[in-house]
Amino acid sequence: MAAPATRAFRSRFLRRFKATAVVLAVASGFLLIQGSAGYANPSPAPGDIEAQIDQTWNTLEPMIEKYNAVHGQYTAMQAKVNALKAQIAPLQLQVDLAMTRVGAISAQAYMFGPGSKLNALMQGSDPAQFVDELTTLDQIARREAATVSDVAKLRDQYEVQKKPLDDALATLQQQNDDLSAQKTTIEAKIKQLDSMRLAAYGNGQGTGSLRPVTCPQVYTGDxxxxxxxxxxxxxxxxxxxxxxxxxxxxxxxxxxxxxxxxxxxxxxxxxxxxxxxxxxxxxxxxxxxxxxxxxxxxxxxxxxxxxxxxxxxxxxxxxxxxxxxxxxxxxxxxxx
Missing domain, CATH: 3.90.1720.10 (endopeptidase domain like (from Nostoc punctiforme))
Structure with missing residues (x-):
């Protein structure tokens, strides 16, 4: 067992060590706080911002070129569609006229067609007249069937010519819109960076009367x-x-x-x-x-x-x- 004097010495030593440690810890914390408070992130230099603008522009420029290419294809395809529509317009007119004729034949058939004529013939007594009326009904039916067939062919011809152009236009429109949206986003970023650049330059970047304001006043990287x-x-x-x-x-x-x-x-x-x-x-x-x-x-x-x-x-x-x-x-x- 340690002597009382030894225990007392140890106790005094530990108290002094703890007190010293607390003082050092507080001092270290104060220095750290002072160091943190005294440090400030410098604002980006104008040159650094211009470098960011250049980098952003390098992303934007290929996209603009792609947008220009797609937009050019879209415009050219639209011109082709318009030209084809001008050629198809007479065809569509024929379709409309044919449908009008079909409607007229249907109305005629309803009013005077097979049902009503057959009823009239059944009530008649002249066999020759009966044969003639049947022949007439058959001719009307044939003409009606031929007219409907022609209308169907014209409609099919119109759709066959129009569909691939409509599909191509829809695809190009989607690409055009997507690239346009991306272009708008990047242009907004460049504008924001340019505002930061002007703010970084401030009013102190003039060179007397030769450069009274920031030069260039606008910088987009193009x-x-x-x-x-x-x-x-x-x-x-x-x-x-x-x-x-x-x-x-x-x-x-x-x-x-x-x-x-x-x-x-x-x-x-x-x-x-x-x-x-x-x-x-x-x-x-x-x-x-x-x-x-x-x-x-x-x-x-x-x-x-x-x-x-x-x-x-x-x-x-x-x-x-x-x-x-x-x-x-x-x-x-x-x-x-």
């Missing part, structure tokens, strides 16, 4: 957005006549280089770029569209969204953002 983004990245570089990068640009050299960065070739001339692109209404402008100025089209800028463009203006003024100038506006085009 080729137009990427061409606009390229132009935004050139802001601040010097204007040099006939230059198309990488360190200096003139107006058409900037737009040509922007679209070249996404694999689309354009001539290095504002007027020729107008001729090389289909027209776009001002209300339908999208990032990457080209906006042409002056009646002789001697200046071109690239649209970056929300009424803003990027321009390589003239000697002594570097590449900069501007609001679209409708006083100089000529037209707009969409490369690609």
């Amino acid at each position: 080729r137009g957005s990427r061409a606009a983004q390229f132009a935004c990245q050139q802001i601040g570089k010097r204007y040099v006549w006939a230059a198309d990068g990488p360190n200096t640009y003139d107006c058409s050299g900037l737009t040509e280089a922007g679209w070249r960065s996404v694999g689309v070739s354009l001539p290095h001339n504002a007027l020729e770029q107008k001729y090389a692109t289909p027209r776009v209404a001002v209300g339908d402008l999208r990032p990457g569209d080209l906006v042409f100025y002056y009646s002789d089209v001697h200046h071109v800028v690239i649209y970056v969204g929300n009424g803003w463009v990027v321009s390589a203006p003239t000697f002594g003024i570097p590449v900069e953002m501007q609001k679209i100038d409708m006083s100089r506006y000529n037209s707009a085009g969409r490369p690609g």
Whole structure:
């Protein structure tokens, strides 16, 4: 058995150890709490969000191409159906006329047909008249049967021609609707990411008067957005006549280089770029569209969204953002 002094020492040691352990545990917990409270997940950087947009666009673009193909097939099939309907319309008219004739014969047979005529003949006494009436009834029956047969053939012919087209249209319609729904969902996601991107940029991403707001203003990851983004990245570089990068640009050299960065070739001339692109209404402008100025089209800028463009203006003024100038506006085009 341990001595009383030994037991007392052990008791004091255990009490001190427990107290020390409690103090350490509390201190550790405080540090953990402080560490947790002091840590904050940083918001995604604009570049990271743009990378997500690019990745989402890479999912959307093949779907859009598939949608375009299916929609094109659907439109072409619809045109075929309409053309066939135009050819079948006279056939349907014949069907309707034949059915009308059948109805008339049936009514005639009901009023004056075999039953009533036979009753009349049974009451008559002229054998020759009886034979003639039977012959007439037989001819009416034959004509009625032939008419019904013709109607059936016409109806069958109509259905045979129409059914495979109706089936194909139904299949294409379903594919078209499914792809359209998926496309709408992904476009909504891109729009949400672009809103996050603008929020992440905030109002502090300007470069003085050259870039007063976020550039591009709209970014969806498509080729137009990427061409606009390229132009935004050139802001601040010097204007040099006939230059198309990488360190200096003139107006058409900037737009040509922007679209070249996404694999689309354009001539290095504002007027020729107008001729090389289909027209776009001002209300339908999208990032990457080209906006042409002056009646002789001697200046071109690239649209970056929300009424803003990027321009390589003239000697002594570097590449900069501007609001679209409708006083100089000529037209707009969409490369690609």
